[in-house]
Amino acid sequence: MSAFTQELIINVVVLAAVLHGDLGGHRKIGAFRLLRPVLVAAVIIPLFIDRPATSGGGLAVEMAGIAAGLLLGLVALLLMNVYRSPQTGKPVSRAGAPYAALWIVIIGARIAFSYGANHWFNVPLGQWMIAHQVSVAALTDGLIFMAIAMVLIRTAGLGLKAARVSQGSAERAPVPAGRPS
Numbered sequence: 001m002s003a004f005t006q007e008l009i010i011n012v013v014v015l016a017a018v019l020h021g022d023l024g025g026h027r028k029i030g031a032f033r034l035l036r037p038v039l040v041a042a043v044i045i046p047l048f049i050d051r052p053a054t055s056g057g058g059l060a061v062e063m064a065g066i067a068a069g070l071l072l073g074l075v076a077l078l079l080m081n082v083y084r085s086p087q088t089g090k091p092v093s094r095a096g097a098p099y100a101a102l103w104i105v106i107i108g109a110r111i112a113f114s115y116g117a118n119h120w121f122n123v124p125l126g127q128w129m130i131a132h133q134v135s136v137a138a139l140t141d142g143l144i145f146m147a148i149a150m151v152l153i154r155t156a157g158l159g160l161k162a163a164r165v166s167q168g169s170a171e172r173a174p175v176p177a178g179r180p181s
Contacts (some may be wrong), residue, residue: 004118008111010105023095038152043147052138057134081093093158
């Protein structure tokens with residue numbers, strides 16, 4: 001399987017899982033919702049990561065992917081509201097268009113980069129990779145690590161926010177449009 005095909009599969013799976021699980025209001029935060037991304041990561045890592053780089057430019061690219069994923073996961077978390085359900089009293093979440101747009105733009109950019117690496121800017125990228133001793137596998141791994149880190153930090157933050165709401169420091173439920181607060 002080509003590196004681009006691997007990236008495409010991972011990106012589509014991540015986008016579908018995140019948007020299906022998070023988009024909309026009053027989304028229940030349960031064990032499955034918090035464990036699903038961990039299980040997806042547990043499947044992706046052994047299937048697509050053979051031998052991560054342990055030094056040099058490859059390691060730097062992989063670490064940059066992790067750092068970018070952590071930062072973007074925090075941004076995604078900021079776009080998600082966790083509050084106590086008025087019906088059940090349990091933590092629920094709400095994520096709308098800005099949250100979806102963030103994920104779509106990031107995943108779209110990742111797919112565009114993967115495609116461009118093979119069709120648009122393959123020669124300059126290849127020259128850069130040779131100059132910095134970065135393998136194709138390390139570049140692919142960096143992108144995969146970015147996706148996994150983004151999902152895992154968002155999931156960990158969601159779990160922490162839900163725990164805080166359960167302990168009583170709940171955020172207010174969003175007020176429906178047109179109603180005074």
